[in-house]
Amino acid sequence: MAERESGRMTDPLVDLYSKLAAGGVGAIITGHLYVEQRGKYAPGQVGIHNDDLIPGLRRLVEGVHSRGAMIFAQLAHAGSQSRVPGLTPLAPSPVPNPLTGQPVAGGSDIDIEQATDSFAAAAKRAVAAGFDGVHIHAANGYLISEFGSPLTNKRDDRWGGDQQRRGAFARAVVDAVRGAVPGEFPVTMKVGMIDAVEDGLGLDESVPRAGLLVEAGLDAIEVSCGLMGAPTDSANTYVAVGPRRAAQDLLLHRMIGSPRPEAYFRPLARAVKAEVDTKVILVGGLRSTSMMRDVIASGDADFVAMARPLIREPDLPSQIQAGREGLVDCTSCNLCLIHEGHHPLQCWRTPRIRLLRHALYRLRGGFRQAEVIPTRH
Ligand SMILES: Cc1cc2nc3c(=O)[nH]c(=O)nc-3n(C[C@H](O)[C@H](O)[C@H](O)COP(=O)(O)O)c2cc1C
Ligand code: SF4
DSSP states (O other): OTTGGGOOOOHHHHHHHHHHHHTTOSEEEEEEEESSGGGOOSTTOOBOSSGGGHHHHHHHHHHHHTTTOEEEEEEEOOGGGOOOTTOOOOBSSSOOOTTTOOOOOBOOHHHHHHHHHHHHHHHHHHHHHTOSEEEEEEOTTSHHHHHHOTTTOOOOBTTBSSHHHHTHHHHHHHHHHHHHSOTTOOEEEEEEEEOSSTTOOOHHHHHHHHHHHHHTTOSEEEEEESSOSSGGGTSOSSBTOOHHHHHHTTOGGGSSSOOBOSSTTHHHHHHHHHHOOSEEEEOSOOOBHHHHHHHHHHTSOSEEOOSHHHHHOTTHHHHHHTTOOSBOSOOOOOHHHHTTTTSOSOOSSSSTHHHHHHHHHHHTTHHHHSSOOOOOO
């Protein structure tokens, strides 16, 4: 248990990312690497919060580079969305996290400055480990998006009180990270453009903020949602799954009902592209080769990114380059997401035996018993 919670890189993870690189992914953005201990999201997560972790991170980078891909380190702080039991999470204000319901205290100036410094120190470690860039996580209800939202930032000081001050923490992090890395080193950000919770952040506030962050030195923006009421707000379920595909993948409850739409964050990408001079990465529900081509051809985004399709088919990009057309295999069932913090990342639908293992884990109460603060859904 102690080694699992050390935040160190593991051999299975190096293998997983190396497989993606060998499978033709051009640039990989890692999963969250927590920048300070209290910013850890889930048990078993890998960190970038101290120098001892650099050799392991370097091994990861070398594994990916040797197979011809680039790799960015995702610098993250979970804020009050941490699901690690026993941590004292950080948040802008004492507002229970919308996803976990966890109560939390508002951070002091010192806490906030420490968190900012942790992002800078983590960026330096990423450079030392040989990463090709850093990608700051400012979406999906984690700390930076909590500062950016009127629902979770109730402060009235330099870190909150109006639109401009709600953007101050994101700006401080970008400035700190930019100051910590060489001049040409790529710094990008996953930005929560709208809260998935009622009365939350909207594009009127987030698009001008994105423009200021680009002026401060971001090289690209990946669009996503901010605060979430459910994990499916950023990872929508059953995207492009019609009755036939549902039957093939044993999703019997989806055999009636229409397929959910692809590329569900495309309007956010379009909104940023219209106002901000930057490269935009579109993630979220890219499931057909025709949609991927259309997004790029339309200019709505400069890059398409995928998460779940690559969990199921790590060699998907090579297949597409070789002429594969149509839908990807992933049916967005989110079993891989449900097991976060419980089991290493894998697709739970293939091979089929894994579905049985999932069912047994659930029936035996695994999700209730394991040491993870549950989400509310
Ligand atoms: C199991 C799992 C883990 C994820 N972990 C991260 C993460 O560490 N950092 C991040 O920015 N997004 C993470 N995401 C969200 C994805 O990056 C992506 O935004 C979302 O799944 C929608 O894209 P997709 O439809 O291609 O899966 C995760 C998603 C899944 C399913
Ligand atoms: S478990 Fe497999 S099919 Fe389901 S969302 Fe994850 S990768 Fe896709």
